[in-house]
Amino acid sequence: MQEKLYEGKAKKIFATDDPDVVLQQFKDDATAFDGTKKSSITSKGTSNARISARLFRLLEENGVATHFLEQPSEDSLLTRKLDMFAVEVVVRNYAAGSIVKRLGFEEGQKFKQPMVEYFLKDDSLHDPLITCAHIEELGLVSKDELEQLKSLALKVNEVLGAFFAERGITLVDFKLEFGRDREGNIVLGDEISPDTCRFWDAETGKKLDKDRFRFDLGEVEEAYQEILGRVESD
Amino acid sequence: MQEKLYEGKAKKIFATDDPDVVLQQFKDDATAFDGTKKSSITSKGTSNARISARLFRLLEENGVATHFLEQPSEDSLLTRKLDMFAVEVVVRNYAAGSIVKRLGFEEGQKFKQPMVEYFLKDDSLHDPLITCAHIEELGLVSKDELEQLKSLALKVNEVLGAFFAERGITLVDFKLEFGRDREGNIVLGDEISPDTCRFWDAETGKKLDKDRFRFDLGEVEEAYQEILGRVESD
Numbered sequence: 001m002q003e004k005l006y007e008g009k010a011k012k013i014f015a016t017d018d019p020d021v022v023l024q025q026f027k028d029d030a031t032a033f034d035g036t037k038k039s040s041i042t043s044k045g046t047s048n049a050r051i052s053a054r055l056f057r058l059l060e061e062n063g064v065a066t067h068f069l070e071q072p073s074e075d076s077l078l079t080r081k082l083d084m085f086a087v088e089v090v091v092r093n094y095a096a097g098s099i100v101k102r103l104g105f106e107e108g109q110k111f112k113q114p115m116v117e118y119f120l121k122d123d124s125l126h127d128p129l130i131t132c133a134h135i136e137e138l139g140l141v142s143k144d145e146l147e148q149l150k151s152l153a154l155k156v157n158e159v160l161g162a163f164f165a166e167r168g169i170t171l172v173d174f175k176l177e178f179g180r181d182r183e184g185n186i187v188l189g190d191e192i193s194p195d196t197c198r199f200w201d202a203e204t205g206k207k208l209d210k211d212r213f214r215f216d217l218g219e220v221e222e223a224y225q226e227i228l229g230r231v232e233s234d
Numbered sequence: 235m236q237e238k239l240y241e242g243k244a245k246k247i248f249a250t251d252d253p254d255v256v257l258q259q260f261k262d263d264a265t266a267f268d269g270t271k272k273s274s275i276t277s278k279g280t281s282n283a284r285i286s287a288r289l290f291r292l293l294e295e296n297g298v299a300t301h302f303l304e305q306p307s308e309d310s311l312l313t314r315k316l317d318m319f320a321v322e323v324v325v326r327n328y329a330a331g332s333i334v335k336r337l338g339f340e341e342g343q344k345f346k347q348p349m350v351e352y353f354l355k356d357d358s359l360h361d362p363l364i365t366c367a368h369i370e371e372l373g374l375v376s377k378d379e380l381e382q383l384k385s386l387a388l389k390v391n392e393v394l395g396a397f398f399a400e401r402g403i404t405l406v407d408f409k410l411e412f413g414r415d416r417e418g419n420i421v422l423g424d425e426i427s428p429d430t431c432r433f434w435d436a437e438t439g440k441k442l443d444k445d446r447f448r449f450d451l452g453e454v455e456e457a458y459q460e461i462l463g464r465v466e467s468d
Contacts, residue, residue, distance in 0.1 A: 102362050103354065103372070115367050120337065128336050131365050133349045138337070 009035065010048070010195055016078070020182055021069065024049075025076045026191070032214040034126055041213060045075040047224040048193035053077055054231050055160065055192040062159045064152060066188040067179070082179030082189045087140050088119040088127065089149055091157045092173040096198050097211075102129075108205075114157050116150050121177075148186050149178055156188070164199065167230040169208065172198035194224050243269065244282070244429055250312070254416055255303065258283075259310045260425070266448040268360055275447060279309040281458040282427035287311055288465050289394065289426040296393045298386060300422040301413070316413030316423045321374050322353040322361065323387045326407040327395065330432050331445075336363075342439075348391050350384050355411075382420050383412055390422070398433065401464040403442065406432035428458050 005022065006013040009031045014023040026045035031038050049071065056068030056077075067079040092115040095105035099117075118135060119127045130138075135146055153176055164171045174197035177190035190196065194209040201208060208223040239256065240247040243265045248257040260279035265272050283305065290302030290311075301313040326349040329339035333351075352369060353361045364372075369380055387410055398405045408431035411424035424430065428443040435442060442457040 102359070103364065103368060104356065104359050111371055113371075115371055117365065117367065122338065125336070125338050129363060129365070130337065131351065131363070133351065134337060137345055137347075137349055 011191070020081050022079055022081045023072070023076055024079055024191075026052075030195075030210070030213050032210065035123075037214070039213070041224065042221045044195075044221070044224055047228045048191055048195060049075045049077055051193045051224075051228055051231050052191040055163075056188075058163055059156060059159055059188065062155075064155055064159065064188060065185060067181075079189070080181055080187065082181055082187055084121075084177060084179035084189060085141050085145075085149075086121045086138075087130070087135065087149070087178075088121055089153045089176045089178065090117040090119065090173060091115070091153050091176070092117065093157070093161065094170070094172045094200075096172050114154060116153055119175075145186060152176075152178070152186065152188065160192070160197075164230075165202070167233065168202045169227070169230060170200040170202045172200055174198070194227050199227055245425070254315050256313055256315045257306070257310055258313055258425075260286075264429075264444070264447050266444065269357075271448070273447070275458065276455045278429075278455070278458055281462045282425055282429060283309045283311055285427045285458075285462055285465050286425040289397075290422075292397055293390060293393055293422065296389075298389055298393065298422060299419060301415075313423070314415055314421065316415055316421055318355075318411060318413035318423060319375050319379075319383075320355045320372075321364070321369065321383070321412075322355055323383055323410045323412065324351040324353065324407060325349070325387050325391045325410070326351065327391070328404070328406045328434075330406050348388060350387055352380075353409075379420060386410075386412070386420065386422065394426070394431075398464075399436070401467065402436045403461070403464060404434045404436045406434055408432070428461050433461055 003015045004012055005015055010027055010029060012025045016023055026049040028040045028042060028044045030041045030044060053068065053071040056066040059066050067082055069078040069080060071077050092099060092111060095109040096107055099105055100107050118130050120130045121127060132146060135141060136143060156176060161171045176188060178186055179189045181187050197209060198211065199208040207217060208227050212220045212223045236249045238246055238248055244261055244263060246259045250257055260283040262274045262276060262278045264275045264278060287302065287305040290300040293300050301316055303312040303314060305311050326333060326345060329343040330341055333339055334341050352364050354364045355361060366380060369375060370377060375383065390410060395405045410422060412420055413423045415421050431443060432445065433442040441451060442461050446454045446457045
């Protein structure tokens, strides 16, 4: 086994023989509410790795550069090594989660247009909401790069939204993380899975994402499997 | 006495014979931390009314439209009646207060450029930080009006910053509230005082604003008087 470079809440990252390539191993560990709720979801690692692989491929086919290279095993991805931005980009089509509490939107309310939010990746500050002015002051990304992140996030929303709509799933919202590759290109990193997206069954409204774990809704493992099945269906 | 239209934490607003004009009476009541800390500061009403009158005059002289008409008594202002936006506009030159906790800036750190933030005026939501995307979604002001608010706020910052610098005071940050008059013009409303600005003595760094009340620093009344004296000096 190669050197472990990093272990996060949901993934371990290992070096490979190629300094520009890392191996991301997806864990079954689940955390929520700023790490205060911890457990494990059977086969989540495998589901999320396979879902991410399929969605990264889809995005690449649609002209979005991602860090994905290949899937060498059920629960891992080989990816390009990126220098990650300390910004999470969130796109919201419908109100759910933190924005409901923060701003009083009603859960399920459709936004007039997809809403893009930025959060500072900083555990000690609990990943606060930040504005363009904060991003500039903190020097997290340049003004030009921020415009790129926003338009990439909206492009991802279009591609994923259509893909999931065809599979009877409403893409409610999702979180993206971007970084720079060795040549300085902006590339989509992290994962795209029920851990980082909200998916609702388009017909029944049933939540098929990490909210089942957050709020003890039951059938947690089954939700991840359901998304995997629909994502891998043609 | 005319009909009381509204009583807030720091002011009462009365109708006058002219439907486009209201009387703002400044109270000595002081609240902080979302209303959880309450007390009274001797002569605050008078200080804040006089300080606001002087600063509104200064801004009018510099081309910023304000609601100020005249000061009929020590603790009150006659103002144009505005339809207020549900947005607070904050301008920060140095890090202090909520942004220190929220984003980890060091108190007193000078920002590369004046930072403009927006907050939703909603007590039940505790006046949360909002972004341009939220403002658009909530329909609080149009995109064009938001640009106007921002450039007006920066203009106010320039005028007040220079005025206070001449009087040995550092303008750390401040909060503005705007509204529309009957003709639809954007006009600066509310007050400009040690309740809504952070003022630090430029030499000693001594806080001369509501933070003395918030954090029980003593000499609260004296700080308001000190600002009044410097504001009214030529």
